[in-house]
Amino acid sequence: MxxxxxxxxxEHSDRNIEVHKFYNGAVFxxxxxxxxxxxxxxxxxxxxxxxxxxxxxTIYFGFSRRNxxxxxxxxxTIGIVQDALSHDNPIGMxxxxxxxVGYVASSIGGRIDxxxxxxxxxxxxxxxxxxQAILVITQRVLLNHSAxxxxxxxxxxxxxxxxxxxxxxxxxxRLRKSS
Amino acid sequence: xxxxxxxxxxxLLAIVVMAQVMLLAYQIKxxxxxxxxxxxxxxxxxxxxxxxSWSMSKVGGAWSGYVGLHGARSENxxxxxxxxxxxxxxxxxxxxxxxxxxxxxxxxxxxAHPEAQMxxxxxxxxxADPASHTLFINRGDRDHLRxxxxxxxxxxxxxxxxxVLPNTSQVLLINDKDSGVGAMFELSRTHGVVKxxxxxxxxxxxxxxxxxxxxxxxxxxSGEDHIFPKGLPVGTVDAxxxxxxxxxxxxxxxxxxxxxxxxxxxxxxQQLAPLKPxxxxxxxxAQAQPASQGAAVSGTSASEPAPAKPAGPQN
Numbered sequence: 091m092x093x094x095x096x097x098x099x100x101e102h103s104d105r106n107i108e109v110h111k112f113y114n115g116a117v118f119x120x121x122x123x124x125x126x127x128x129x130x131x132x133x134x135x136x137x138x139x140x141x142x143x144x145x146x147x148t149i150y151f152g153f154s155r156r157n158x159x160x161x162x163x164x165x166x167t168i169g170i171v172q173d174a175l176s177h178d179n180p181i182g183m184x185x186x187x188x189x190x191v192g193y194v195a196s197s198i199g200g201r202i203d204x205x206x207x208x209x210x211x212x213x214x215x216x217x218x219x220x221x222q223a224i225l226v227i228t229q230r231v232l233l234n235h236s237a238x239x240x241x242x243x244x245x246x247x248x249x250x251x252x253x254x255x256x257x258x259x260x261x262x263x264r265l266r267k268s269s
Numbered sequence: 270x271x272x273x274x275x276x277x278x279x280x281l282l283a284i285v286v287m288a289q290v291m292l293l294a295y296q297i298k299x300x301x302x303x304x305x306x307x308x309x310x311x312x313x314x315x316x317x318x319x320x321x322s323w324s325m326s327k328v329g330g331a332w333s334g335y336v337g338l339h340g341a342r343s344e345n346x347x348x349x350x351x352x353x354x355x356x357x358x359x360x361x362x363x364x365x366x367x368x369x370x371x372x373x374x375x376x377x378x379x380x381a382h383p384e385a386q387m388x389x390x391x392x393x394x395x396x397a398d399p400a401s402h403t404l405f406i407n408r409g410d411r412d413h414l415r416x417x418x419x420x421x422x423x424x425x426x427x428x429x430x431x432x433v434l435p436n437t438s439q440v441l442l443i444n445d446k447d448s449g450v451g452a453m454f455e456l457s458r459t460h461g462v463v464k465x466x467x468x469x470x471x472x473x474x475x476x477x478x479x480x481x482x483x484x485x486x487x488x489x490x491s492g493e494d495h496i497f498p499k500g501l502p503v504g505t506v507d508a509x510x511x512x513x514x515x516x517x518x519x520x521x522x523x524x525x526x527x528x529x530x531x532x533x534x535x536x537x538x539q540q541l542a543p544l545k546p547x548x549x550x551x552x553x554x555a556q557a558q559p560a561s562q563g564a565a566v567s568g569t570s571a572s573e574p575a576p577a578k579p580a581g582p583q584n
Contacts, residue, residue, distance in 0.1 A: 126317045158278040166285055174310030180296040181306050182289035189289065193282045232293050 110154040116265040121147055121168055129175050140250040142218070143258075144168045148188050149217050150259050152195025153204040154266070161199075165192020180233070187224040191217055207256045214255040218248040371531045378423035378533065385498070386536035388412060390420075392529045393437065402445035402465060402526070403428075408534060409436040417496050419535040425502035425523025426450065426490060427532055438534075442526050443503070444471045451493030452503045454482070460491050463503055463520055469527065470507060473518040482509040482518055498535065 124143040148168055152161035169188030173179045195217060203209050222244055229235040375389055390406035408414050410433050420427040420440045428448060432439035441448050445465040452463045452473060461476045473488060486506045492499030502523040509518045 122313070122317065126314050126321065129314060130318050130321050159281060162278065162282050162285060166289070170289075170306065171310045171313070174307040175314060180293050182293040182296075186286055186289045186293075189282065189285050193278065197278075228293075232290065233297060 109156050111267045112154075112265050113267060117151060117164070120262065120265070121151075121164065125168065125171055125175065128172070140247050141254050142221075142247075142251055144172050144184075145188065145191065145218065145221055146214065146251065146255045146258055148192045149195045149214060149255070150262055152192050153199040153213075154262075156196055156199040158193050158196040161192035161196030162189050163192070165189050165195075168192075183225065183228055183233070186228055187221050190224055191221050194220070207260070210256050210259050211252045214252040215248050218251050219244070222248075368530070374423040375531055375533060388414070388534045388536060390438075390532050390534050392532060402442040402448075403431070404440050404442065404529065405437050406440055406532060406534070407437060409434045409438050411435055413536070414438050414534060419497040419501075420532050421497070421501060421535060422524045422529065422532055424525065425504060426497055427524050427526065427529060429496050430534070440532070443522060444469055444526055449494070450497060450503060451491040452488050453491040455487040455489045457481075457486075460493070461518075463488065471504075471520050471522065473506075473520050474515055476516045476518055478511045478514075478516050480516065482506055482516060484508065488520060498537075 121144075124147040128143045148161075148165040151164055155161060165188035166185050169183075169185035170181055172184040172188070173181045176184075195213075198204075202213075204213060219240075223239060226237040226239050229237040372389075379387060379389075388408060390408040392404050393407045394405040395403065406420070414430060414433050416430055416433055418430045420429060426443060428440045428442040428445070430438045431441040443450050443463060443465060448465040448471070450463045451460070453460045457480070459476060459480050461473045463471050463473050465471045476482065484506050488503040488505065490497040490499055490501040490503055504520040504522040507519040507521040509516055511517075
């Protein structure tokens with residue numbers, strides 16, 4: 091079994107799904123920049139914490155490539171690097187959450203409209219809380235931390251992230267190869 | 270088997286998640302740290318962060334410099350505008366202070382001569398003819414002015430009224446070639462006539478060559494012209510030289526004839542009491558103690574008629 095097979099599983103599984111391809115290195119560069127900005131912007135104030143850039147990138151490439159396996163690995167990798175950069179999180183906390191988010195985003199990307207800004211806003215909002223719920227479960231069950239499932243701050247964060255995500259997704263659409 | 274797993278991605282998801290759960294458990298239970306993953310993650314990200322920090326500091330420095338420069342420029346413009354306004358305000362205040370001093374001098378003069386009827390007037394213009402030394406004041410027939418009334422300042426005599434219009438009057442200055450004022454030396458009491466010659470400085474005529482005249486000697490009115498009361502300052506001797514048949518005496522007028530703004534019209538020829546040194550000297554106005562401006566305006570303001578006094582003998 092080759093890596094090509096892994097990356098093309100989605101296309102083999104459902105040939106009716108429109109799969110968007112990106113320029114070489116675009117996915118890697120965007121993911122790296124998202125991680126860098128997320129770590130970098132924290133230096134410039136609390137406002138940067140409102141937006142979860144790695145999560146947005148995970149969701150976007152999940153929607154666009156519509157390959158659950160690549161979405162899962164991409165989300166997992168981004169999550170693990172995010173854990174590694176956090177310096178206090180055990181490796182795997184964000185990794186698990188983003189692995190599942192990447193998988194689910196890729197899975198539903200071919201079933202519902204993920205191109206319209208309104209649907210993007212709603213999906214990002216839902217995925218934000220889904221991601222948050224996985225994190226809380228992980229913290230409660232595996233780490234024995236008393237994390238809360240819902241806070242008003244999370245609601246604000248999810249709205250800001252969703253609004254920002256709509257703009258970011260429109261920008262990332264420009265990196266797609268025209269079919 | 271492996272192909273089965275990849276054909277059913279949910280299994281793969283479960284495996285990946287389980288692997289990460291085990292990794293978490295390994296870290297938590299054994300208190301181990303996965304340094305290698307952290308090392309590579311940091312090694313991957315920090316060079317870009319370093320470049321980003323450097324760029325941000327440069328951009329931020331350039332931006333703050335630009336903003337600072339822009340702020341300094343706008344502040345400079347604002348301060349220049351404020352300075353211009355303050356300069357204008359300063360000129361206004363200087364002008365008001367000078368006017369205040371003039372009015373104070375007039376008031377002092379009036380207070381020094383309560384026996385005389387006088388009316389303050391403002392100079393509103395001068396003759397268009399350069400050879401003619403005349404000026405216009407803002408008092409006229411409606412203020413009961415008449416021809417041949419004397420016009421003075423607190424420093425000395427100025428001239429006489431030669432034309433009266435309803436609201437204005439024309440004053441012939443003592444340095445006009447048609448002017449003549451009966452005068453005498455204050456100390457020697459030698460009489461003569463101060464006449465204009467067309468120059469800024471008038472001359473004193475009819476003083477014989479034998480008379481000793483000293484530069485700086487004060488000249489006062491003699492009262493013989495029936496215009497000015499006796500004893501008002503005319504000026505001082507600027508230069509004296511023998512002439513034929515009389516001395517040629519150049520007079521420095523006591524009043525500043527080239528910068529008159531406020532004057533006093535004497536409504537009577539009644540002799541004035543001897544003036545105090547502060548107002549008889551040429552610098553009398555400057556030395557006079559400034560009175561309150563309100564009092565000056567209410568009494569002898571150039572813009573308002575002076576309060577009427579009991580009518581006295583007027584020529």
